[in-house]
Amino acid sequence: MVDTIVVGAGIAGITAARLLHTAGQRVLVLEARDRVGGRIWTDRTAGFPVDRGASWIHGVTGNPLMGVVTALGMETREFTVGSFQAGGRPIADYDESRRLLDDDATRQWATDVDTADGLFQRTVAASGPDESYATAAERTLAATGWDAERVERVRAFYRHRTEEQCGAEADRVAAHALDEDTIEGEEVIFPGGYDVLPRALAQGLDVRLGRTVTAVGRSARGVRVDTEDESFEAARAIVTVPLGVLKAGAITFTPALPDAVAGPIARLGMGVFNKVFLQFPERFWQDDVYAIRQHGRAGVPWHSWYDVSAVSGKPMLLTFAGGAWGQEIEQKTDEEVVSSVVGALRKIYGNSVPEPVAHWITRWGSDPLARGSYSYVAVGSSHDDHDAMAEPVDGVLHFAGEATCGREPATVHGALQSGHRVAEQILGSRISLAELTQGVTPSR
Ligand SMILES: Cc1cc2nc3c(=O)[nH]c(=O)nc-3n(C[C@H](O)[C@H](O)[C@H](O)COP(=O)(O)OP(=O)(O)OC[C@H]3O[C@@H](n4cnc5c(N)ncnc54)[C@H](O)[C@@H]3O)c2cc1C
Numbered sequence: 001m002v003d004t005i006v007v008g009a010g011i012a013g014i015t016a017a018r019l020l021h022t023a024g025q026r027v028l029v030l031e032a033r034d035r036v037g038g039r040i041w042t043d044r045t046a047g048f049p050v051d052r053g054a055s056w057i058h059g060v061t062g063n064p065l066m067g068v069v070t071a072l073g074m075e076t077r078e079f080t081v082g083s084f085q086a087g088g089r090p091i092a093d094y095d096e097s098r099r100l101l102d103d104d105a106t107r108q109w110a111t112d113v114d115t116a117d118g119l120f121q122r123t124v125a126a127s128g129p130d131e132s133y134a135t136a137a138e139r140t141l142a143a144t145g146w147d148a149e150r151v152e153r154v155r156a157f158y159r160h161r162t163e164e165q166c167g168a169e170a171d172r173v174a175a176h177a178l179d180e181d182t183i184e185g186e187e188v189i190f191p192g193g194y195d196v197l198p199r200a201l202a203q204g205l206d207v208r209l210g211r212t213v214t215a216v217g218r219s220a221r222g223v224r225v226d227t228e229d230e231s232f233e234a235a236r237a238i239v240t241v242p243l244g245v246l247k248a249g250a251i252t253f254t255p256a257l258p259d260a261v262a263g264p265i266a267r268l269g270m271g272v273f274n275k276v277f278l279q280f281p282e283r284f285w286q287d288d289v290y291a292i293r294q295h296g297r298a299g300v301p302w303h304s305w306y307d308v309s310a311v312s313g314k315p316m317l318l319t320f321a322g323g324a325w326g327q328e329i330e331q332k333t334d335e336e337v338v339s340s341v342v343g344a345l346r347k348i349y350g351n352s353v354p355e356p357v358a359h360w361i362t363r364w365g366s367d368p369l370a371r372g373s374y375s376y377v378a379v380g381s382s383h384d385d386h387d388a389m390a391e392p393v394d395g396v397l398h399f400a401g402e403a404t405c406g407r408e409p410a411t412v413h414g415a416l417q418s419g420h421r422v423a424e425q426i427l428g429s430r431i432s433l434a435e436l437t438q439g440v441t442p443s444r
Contacts, residue, residue: 001233002026005225007213008240010038012401014201015419016238022435032212032369036202042193048312049193052362054412056082061185064433065413071437072200076188081290083183084164086113089290096296116154127175132379133162134170153295163322166376167271177377191311200442215252218396236396243403244270244371264385269378272326272365276319279358283315284349301325302344330363374410375403398422
């Protein structure tokens with residue numbers, strides 16, 4: 001019998017397992033996939049890394065993840081545009097008629113978003129858990145007194161913001177959902193691929209791949225964890241599977257989970273956010289931009305493209321599909337998705353836009369081991385619901401993962417902090433995060 005069984009080898013599970021292992025516990029990690037990392041997933045089939053899951057550290061200042069990444073010697077590149085900003089870095093903005101905004105119009109646009117955001121924060125401060133992001137946005141826009149076109153541009157931006165940051169439509173997302181979504185300092189991405197992080201931290205741990213957990217039973221003596229064909233016993237378990245997997249009831253808990261945990265699981269939302277990478281034979285877009293953005297109604301369904309050429313070393317654009325559109329593309333063939341994205345780019349850049357030479361399309365909503373991309377505060381829930389999930393059940397069952405981190409849900413650093421927190425909970429003492437990288441050599 002081991003001390004702790006960790007279910008799921010994403011960054012939360014690996015962090016908890018490593019800290020407990022370093023503290024002298026016998027730890028077993030059960031992971032259904034044939035790899036570690038979960039929603040950190042670097043596809044290297046083309047000979048260069050393509051991050052199909054997380055790409056960014058959203059704000060390096062004061063971020064504990066940055067310390068871990070630095071200790072592992074991981075190469076980073078500044079790319080401060082990963083949180084759906086309107087300004088701050090060069091963006092080629094196109095208006096409703098697909099004309100490039102000049103410098104003055106671009107500045108005005110960024111100022112409009114700042115002004116609206118200031119008003120929006122005041123609206124949200126006065127809203128309860130049952131108000132949606134969409135209604136708070138409408139109340140804000142009505143207060144601006146701007147003309148219809150100016151309002152529509154910011155309205156579309158707000159809609160896209162929840163689709164990207166929450167993976168859900170603004171009318172499903174709580175007005176307070178993005179309260180925590182502040183970026184401190186620059187954002188960075190990983191030219192060598194994000195998966196270096198979980199692979200390095202998993203070194204030396206007993207991680208059993210290909211083990212799908214189907215049931216977790218608990219008693220005063222500890223836990224019994226069943227996979228499809230084996231059972232394991234331990235003093236306790238830490239379940240780190242995504243919220244979507246818990247919501248789907250893919251793991252049976254006996255006895256049933258108490259309301260204190262089952263309630264938040266039911267109330268919080270699991271969003272869908274997919275990525276489409278297109279590699280082109282040559283560049284046809286501006287040299288010096290971080291992103292290309294189509295404003296207003298013309299930005300439906302594709303509105304933002306990120307120039308990731310510097311990461312792959314190839315002419316490459318990344319675009320996103322979040323919320324209902326993110327779900328819809330999962331039903332389409334690759335050819336349909338690619339032709340739809342290329343069609344939108346041709347409306348901006350003309351028919352000379354070449355056919356892509358390669359593409360990568362994710363389908364996180366239909367992935368049975370994720371059932372979505374990340375959690376969000378749905379109408380009727382609150383950030384406290386995230387943290388409530390992390391309260392131990394009967395002293396032997398713990399939950400961790402991005403969905404359990406009220407301060408930073410839906411992020412890699414939130415997942416990492418949840419793994420750190422649960423390890424401290426179990427050991428009953430503070431642990432320095434510096435211990436996480438002790439004795440680890442970066443695997444490339
Ligand atoms: C497309 C996309 C883009 C993103 N971009 C960013 C970004 O740029 N920056 C950022 O900070 N965050 C981003 N995120 C969010 C980030 O990836 C996640 O918050 C984080 O990786 C979650 O880690 P976790 O350990 O909580 O969960 P996971 O990584 O999902 O780990 C849970 C593990 O449990 C396993 N599992 C599931 N069911 C079972 C079962 N029954 N038995 C055993 N194992 C099981 C899964 O296979 C998985 O490995 C993105 C996510 C997606 C999908």
